[in-house]
Every structure is written in C-alpha cells, then in structure tokens.
Amino acid sequence: MIELHYWPTPNGHKITLFLEESGLPYTIKPVNIGKGEQFEPAFLSIAPNNRMPAIVDKSPADGGEPISVFESGAILQYLAEKTGRFLPSDLRGRTTVMEWLFWQVGGLGPMLGQNHHFNRYAPEKIPYAIERYERETRRLYGVLDKRLDGRAFIAGKDYTIADMAAYPWTVSHPNQGINLDDFPHVKRWFHHIQERDATRRAYAMGDDIKGKLDARTDEEARRNLFQR
Known part of the structure; x- marks a missing residue:
C-alpha cells in the first residue's frame, strides 16, 4: 500500500497519474x-524540502520497514521500478x-513555475522577470x-513516466501565455493524455480534495506559499 x-499541485498530479x-x-x-501543513514536523520527517508530494511505501520490495520517498521525479522512478511499468527495462529505452x-524536473517545472x-x-510586476520566464517557457515548449514530432509520446510509442512528469506542467498553458496552436505536436500529445481515463480520475480527485479542504484566506495562503 502506498501512502501519498x-x-x-503539478508535482502532486504526477503521482496520482501514475497511481491511477x-x-x-x-x-x-x-x-x-495554503494552510502551511507542509511545515508540520510529521510531513517534514518524510519530505525535508517541505514540497509536494511524498510517499510512504508500506510494503517495499525488500520486505523491510516502510520506506519514504520525496521529490516527484524520484517517486515516479521508484514506483515505476516497483511495478515494472512505464519505464522500459532495456538500456536505451530506460536512458x-x-x-x-x-x-522536466530540472527545466520545464522550475521555469514554468517561475x-x-x-x-x-508576485506582489509587483517586474517586466524583466516576466519576459525572461515567458521566453524560456516558449523555448521549452518548442523543445517538447x-x-x-513523429512520436506518440515523449520516449516513443509508449506512455511513460516522462509523459506523466511533463503533462501536469502544461495543463496551465493559458496562464503561461502559451497557445497550443503554436505547438501542434504538443497539442496533440496534450489532448491524448487529457482524455485518458486515469487522467480524468486523477484530476477529478484533486479537484474534490481541494474543494473540500481549501479553507484559508488569500493572505494566509500567500504567506504560507511564498514567505515562509
């Protein structure tokens, strides 16, 4: 049993995509x-970087004590190796x-996050920062x-953890100043993943959780997200 x-968040969605x-x-x-629960000692004990998400595997493959994993990329790799799914076993495919x-974890996520x-x-508009990160966002969409081009998914014909990592960061493309019509291969890939049953379940579950628990003021959320 995995405890998630x-x-x-985009990084949280990566893991529910895999699990679904x-x-x-x-x-x-x-x-x-938004309420600052990522700073509580119980969460920091398994996620010392106080960021989403983290898991505890209650039944690790070695049969030992539960194992915790933080950082979304590491979690995806761990789950893929645990299940033998969504990560090729051959050297070239895995690489x-x-x-x-x-x-994704080193570029697409951080740049789109900025x-x-x-x-x-940001409490003030900084034209240089806005232009820098919008330009880098467009560059990364161009790379993708x-x-x-000529591939169903990022690694080839099969859906993998590379797609699960990248997709959630493209969901907010309108807020990033991106029109997917400018990136036709990304647009086709995006809609293909969006229409998967597991994707629909994962996002519906996230909306439900946020709708039930997102009880905080905007000022409280801003302080917890950006000032602690």
Whole structure:
C-alpha cells in the first residue's frame, strides 16, 4: 500500500497519474499547503524540502520497514521500478525516459513555475522577470514540440513516466501565455493524455480534495506559499 502525502499541485498530479494508471493500491493524506501543513514536523520527517508530494511505501520490495520517498521525479522512478511499468527495462529505452524525466524536473517545472509566480503571484510586476520566464517557457515548449514530432509520446510509442512528469506542467498553458496552436505536436500529445481515463480520475480527485479542504484566506495562503 502506498501512502501519498499530496496536494493537487503539478508535482502532486504526477503521482496520482501514475497511481491511477498502474492500479497500485494507495491512500491519500492531504497536505494543505495554503494552510502551511507542509511545515508540520510529521510531513517534514518524510519530505525535508517541505514540497509536494511524498510517499510512504508500506510494503517495499525488500520486505523491510516502510520506506519514504520525496521529490516527484524520484517517486515516479521508484514506483515505476516497483511495478515494472512505464519505464522500459532495456538500456536505451530506460536512458531516454530518464533523460526526459530529468529535463522536466530540472527545466520545464522550475521555469514554468517561475512564469506562474511572476505573472500571477508576485506582489509587483517586474517586466524583466516576466519576459525572461515567458521566453524560456516558449523555448521549452518548442523543445517538447520538436521531440514529439513523429512520436506518440515523449520516449516513443509508449506512455511513460516522462509523459506523466511533463503533462501536469502544461495543463496551465493559458496562464503561461502559451497557445497550443503554436505547438501542434504538443497539442496533440496534450489532448491524448487529457482524455485518458486515469487522467480524468486523477484530476477529478484533486479537484474534490481541494474543494473540500481549501479553507484559508488569500493572505494566509500567500504567506504560507511564498514567505515562509
């Protein structure tokens, strides 16, 4: 059984996408980041970087004590290896998936996150920062579009953890100043993943959790998200 410590952020969605696709049994422990629950000692004991998400595997493959994993890319790799799914076993296929997983965690996520911050949440508009991150966002979408030319998914014909890592960061493309018509291969890939049953379940569950628990003031949320 996987215990998922979660809030419906892009990185949180990565893990529910995997779990819904794989059918691996799991339970969710919501961590309301708007209320500052990511700073509580119980969460920090398994996620010392106080970021979403983290998991505890109650039944690890070695038969030992429960094991915790933080950082979304590491969690995806761990779950793929645990289940033998969504990560090729051959050297070349695995290497390709890991390249693109690291591309997402090192580039696509951080740059789009900065785009969101300076466009929507920063207390003052800083034109240089907005332009820098919008330009980098377009560059990264261009990289992804080129990669998807002639491929169903990022690593080739099969859906993998590379796709699960990248997709949630493209969901908010309108807020990033991106028109998917400018990136036709990304647009086709995006809608293909969006229409998967597991994707629909994962996002509906996230909306439900947030709707039930997102009880905080905007000022409280801003302080917990950006000033602690």
